[in-house]
Amino acid sequence: MTDTQKTPLVALKDMSISFGGIKAVDHVSIDLHAGEVVGLLGHNGAGKSTLIKCLSGAYQADHGEIYVEGKKVKIENPRDARAQNIETIYQTLALADNLNASANLFLGRELTNRFGMVDEGKMEAETRKIMARLNPNFRKFHEPVSALSGGQRQSVAIARAVYFNAKVLIMDEPTAALGPQETEMVSELIQELKAQGIGIFLIEHDIHNVMKLCDRAAVMKNGQMVGVVDVADVTDDDILSMIILGKNPKKAA
C-alpha cells in the first residue's frame, strides 16, 4: 500500500533517549508517509510514548535525526513541532481544565484582532464551526473543559489538531477513555483525515483497532524496535507474538 520510493512525510532516524541510565528509546528508526496510518505497539514502558514525544517536542532526543519531507529539522520544543505542522493528541489530553473549549483549541495560537487583543468572539465562532463538523452534539462552549465528558474532551483535543491543518498527527491512545460510540466516531475521523493525506502515528493497545485502522504496525519492546510490518500481510496473532516475544516473525522465517 505504501509507496516506499517516495520521500516520507516524516522520518525518525536512529533516535535514542535515556532517563537516568535507562534507555527508554534505543536507536529506533521509523518513517511515515502521507495518507498513511502507522500503529505503534508494545507493552507499557516499551518506549512508544517517549519516542513520539521526541517528535512532538515534549522531549529532546539524546541522539538521532528527524526529517520532515526529506529536510532535516530540529525539534526542541512543542512550538518547533507545531511549526512543522506536527500536531499531537496526548493520552492525558493536555487540556487546561479551567479554560473553555475555544480557549483550549487555540491555546498558544490565539486569534487576535487588529489591536493585538485576543479575539474571543471569533475564536468561539471558529470553534463552533469545527465542532459542528467533528461532534455536532457539542453544546458546552462556555463551560470550562473540566465540566465535559471524556468524549467531549477528546473531541476538543482532536479539533485542536485538525483545525491547524496538521500534516502529521500523533495520537496517543485516542480511544482509551471513550465509550463504544465515541470510539467509532474517532475511528471514522481517523479514516477521514487519512483520506485527506494526513500521516498519522497511532499509539494503540487494542489489536482490533490496529488491524482496522493502520496500514503498518511498528512494534517496540524495551526501547528497541522489534519490527515494522504491513498490516495486510500479517494476522493479529503475528503482531501479538511480536509484542509478547519481541521477535519479528518475518526475520525468524
Place this chain on the structure above:
Amino acid sequence: MTDTNTTNPATQTNLSPVAKFLRATELDTRLLGMFGALALIWLGFHYYGVIFNDFGAFLTARNLWNLSVQTSSIGIMATGMVLVIITRNIDLSVGALVGVTGMTMGILQVDILPQYLGLGNPFIWIITVIFGITVGATIGAFHGWLIAYRGIPAFIVTLGGLLVWRGSAFLANGGKTISPVDSTFQLLGGGPYGAVGETGSWIVGIIACLGILWLTVAGRRNRVQHDFKLRPMWAEVFVSGAAMAMVIGAVLLVNSYPWPIGIVKQYTAANGITTDPATLVISHGFAIPVLILAGVGIMMTILMTKTRFGRYVFAIGGNPEAAALAGINVKWMTMRIFALMGALAGLAGVVASARLNSATNALGVLDELYVIAAAVIGGTSLAGGVGTIYGAILGALVMQSLQTGMVLIGFDTSVQQIVVGSVLVLAVYLDNLYRNRAK
C-alpha cells in the same frame, strides 16, 4: 465564566426570579457577594459608632475618601498577586519590596538628584518613579529567575526575599527615615493637593461613564456579529446603569469632602486670593493614588482578559503541563509574572512613601499578608487557575475597610489582628463552600 447560550430552555422556565435575573444580567454572584459583604462591614462599623460612641464616623465623606487612599497601595499590589497565585505561586516579598523601593527612591530624590538638577526640579519625581518601578521589576525578575530557571520554590525564594530586602532597606540609609520627599512626588500619595478637584473628578467620572457605555455597545455588537445570544435589553440597561450610578455616586462623594480650613488658608495666602477662607469651599475630588489604582486595575484587566499573556497565565494555572505542550514557555512566563509583581510593588512603594511624605524602614511591613488576603478574598484560588483583577481590588477594599473601621471604633491593634486573621480564614472557607456548590 457565565453561560447563557448552552442552557436547555426546558430548565429555564422553572427558575426562581433571582436566578433568572442573574442569568439575564450575567452578573457574577461572587461579585454581588463582595458588594454585600462590603455593605455589611460599612453599615456595621457606622452603626456600631452611632450606638456606642454617639457618632457614626464610618459613612462620612472624609472617612470614605481616606479609605480610598489607604486602599490604593495594597490594591495596586493585589492586582499583581492575582497573577502570581493563579500560576500556583506565592510572593511573600512584596512588603519588603515596598520598603526597599521606597527607601532607595527616598535617597535618590532627596540626597542625589537635587545635587544635579536643583531642588524642586520637575524631572525629579519622574526619574524617581521610573527608578522605583525599575528596581521593583528587577528584583521581581530575579526572584522569578530563581523560581523558574533554578527550580527553587516560590515560597522559599520570596520568604528569603522578605528578609533580604527588608534588611537592605535598613542598610541603605543606616536605618534613618528620609523626610520630606520631593514636593511633586508627594502628590502621588494623595492629600488635599494630591487630588484632582471637583472639575477634574467630573471629567474622570464622565470618561468612565462613556467607557461603560462603549463597553456595553461594543459587547452587544460583537455578539450580533458572531450570532451569539444577546442579553435582554432591560438587563443591558440595568447593568450599565448600575455601573454608571456607582461612578457618579463616587464623584459626588469625593466632591462633598472639602479641604480643611487650614489648607484653604494656606492656599489662598500662597495664591493671593482675597476671598475669606472661611467662606471658600474647595472639594478634594478623586485622590491621585486612587486614579493610579483605577488605571492599574484597567490595564491589568485588559492584560488578563484580552491578551495572550493573560490567557497563558490562566492556562499555566489550570494545567502547567498542558500549557507547556501547547508551546507556552512556562519558565519565561513565570519570570515575567514575578517581574510584573515587582514593578507593581515598586509603584505601591511610590504611593506609600508619597502618602507618608517620607521613606521609613517600616514602610510596607506586613503588606504581603494584606495583599495575599485581598487577592484570596477577591476570589483568587490558591489551587491556581482562577481569579479576577476587580475581585482583588474589592478584596483590598474589604481588608482596608475592616482595618479602618476597627481603628475608628477604637479596637486595639491586637484585636484588629485577630479579626483580620479570622476573616481571612472564614473568607476562604466560604469560598470553598461556594465552589463546591457551583460544581
